Amino acid sequence: MKTLQLALQRHGKAIKDDSDFGPGTERLLTEFQREHRLAPTGFGDRSTLQALGIAPALDATSAASLQHMVDGLRAGGRFSDAQITRIAESSQNYLLEHSAALGQVTHIQLRNDGQKILFQNDFRQMRELDTQQALDGYRPSQPLVEAPAAPAPTAERTAEAIRQ
Secondary structure, eight states, rough: OOOHHHHHHTTTTTOOOOOOOOHHHHHHHHHHHHHHTOOSSOOOHHHHHHTTTOOOOOOOOOHHHHHHHHHHHHHHTTTOOHHHHHHHHHHHHHHHHTTHHSSSSEEEOTTTSSSEEEEEETTOOOOEHHHHHHOOOOOSSOOOOOOOOOOOHHHHHHHHHHHH
8 A cells, every 4th residue: 555655756746655545545546547537436446556657467367367368258259348358357457466375377367157157277266257347347345556575685685694
């Protein structure tokens, strides 16, 4: 949450970086969204985080699996282009939210009855997302914010730590 608040500060918003997503953060986030002609949701969705410069990204394997599913949906003719776009965005948000539990997702598919989107990794661990929830626009329980990378230890510090 602090990353989101610091990004809002970099964009000129007077906000305290207290790591709490309270009414003040929501109000300033909504204000930022309106200023950037984004949907004023008050939530750190992907387009907002991209505009703030802090959007997380999928690993290459998961991104390729997602693209494969989207290509299959387009070929199947079951959904309109707008619906496929919404399913893809929702699936990406779902993957980002569950990436710690699933890791790289190697297979994504629409279940035969069309009611669920299935996400599977190499270890055969699986998660499901309701297709209707994806069509409605899946919103993660917390804003998807990429934490800044921790600086790598310098050679001097590492050598000093080894000596001790």
